[in-house]
Amino acid sequence: MQIIKGKNYEDISQKAAQFILKRIHENNRLTLGLATGGTPRRTYEYLIKDYENNHTSYQTVSSFNLDEYIGLAPSDPNSYHYYMYKQLFSKIDIPKDQIFLPNGLATDLANECLSYERKIKEYGGIDLQLLGIGENGHIGFNEPGTPFNQRTHVVSLTESTIEANARFFDSIDEVPRKAITVGIATILKSKEILLLVTGKSKQAALKRLIESNEVSEDFPASALRKHENVTIIADEEALSKLESS
Numbered sequence: 138m139q140i141i142k143g144k145n146y147e148d149i150s151q152k153a154a155q156f157i158l159k160r161i162h163e164n165n166r167l168t169l170g171l172a173t174g175g176t177p178r179r180t181y182e183y184l185i186k187d188y189e190n191n192h193t194s195y196q197t198v199s200s201f202n203l204d205e206y207i208g209l210a211p212s213d214p215n216s217y218h219y220y221m222y223k224q225l226f227s228k229i230d231i232p233k234d235q236i237f238l239p240n241g242l243a244t245d246l247a248n249e250c251l252s253y254e255r256k257i258k259e260y261g262g263i264d265l266q267l268l269g270i271g272e273n274g275h276i277g278f279n280e281p282g283t284p285f286n287q288r289t290h291v292v293s294l295t296e297s298t299i300e301a302n303a304r305f306f307d308s309i310d311e312v313p314r315k316a317i318t319v320g321i322a323t324i325l326k327s328k329e330i331l332l333l334v335t336g337k338s339k340q341a342a343l344k345r346l347i348e349s350n351e352v353s354e355d356f357p358a359s360a361l362r363k364h365e366n367v368t369i370i371a372d373e374e375a376l377s378k379l380e381s382s
């Protein structure tokens with residue numbers, strides 16, 4: 138795992154945007170895997186800034202999001218559909234038919250998971266997967282205990298994830314208890330992975346990921362140790378509990 142150190146949230150966001158833009162310039166048919174949550178927000182703002190100033194085109198880029206809450210419509214401000222259009226897609230020129238997110242309103246959820254996997258395959262797999270990390274080490278919504286060989290599936294969110302994500306909702310009771318997430322096996326099939334980590338709340342998870350040799354389903358992010366091309370961009374605060382910091 139390659140580690141790129143950034144000064145703070147602003148700096149890692151800028152570095153992450155540059156990283157993604159480099160890949161888009163190298164391969165204009167890039168298939169991106171995108172994440173939601175608080176961490177990538179500023180990265181998306183930098184991509185928009187670049188689009189406005191340098192006109193990087195997304196006409197031939199495709200994107201697959203990691204996850205979506207079950208039961209939330211795309212028009213719901215807390216859905217990840219809504220987030221992605223608001224934070225990024227509506228502000229760049231990516232064609233709508235090249236944007237994919239799991240459908241949290243699907244009546245047949247098992248079939249939705251299978252067809253999402255099929256779609257990713259049809260696009261030749263993910264070239265660059267952007268990831269955040271949960272305080273409990275989750276990646277996507279793959280909570281501790283998720284088998285590493287799992288593809289896109291339905292998950293029950295843990296109490297710690299529900300509590301962490303409640304900040305985006307009016308009350309904790311409104312946080313959906315279930316979601317569809319791309320599985321760890323799907324994430325590991327990506328050709329390249331970029332993990333973004335910021336702030337105090339992620340110190341313990343980052344330390345465990347970097348300093349222990351553990352590859353265990355109890356700590357989902359440890360699956361990344363099995364991948365050959367992972368870059369972590371983390372800020373000084375997130376890295377500050379490492380032995381070497």
Ligand SMILES: O=P(O)(O)OC[C@H]1O[C@](O)(CO)[C@@H](O)[C@@H]1O
Binds near residue numbers: 203271276
């Ligand atoms: O960036 P945040 O808000 O800390 O979230 C970390 C991770 O948790 C999730 O939001 C899921 O809870 C992921 O999508 C994200 O990568």
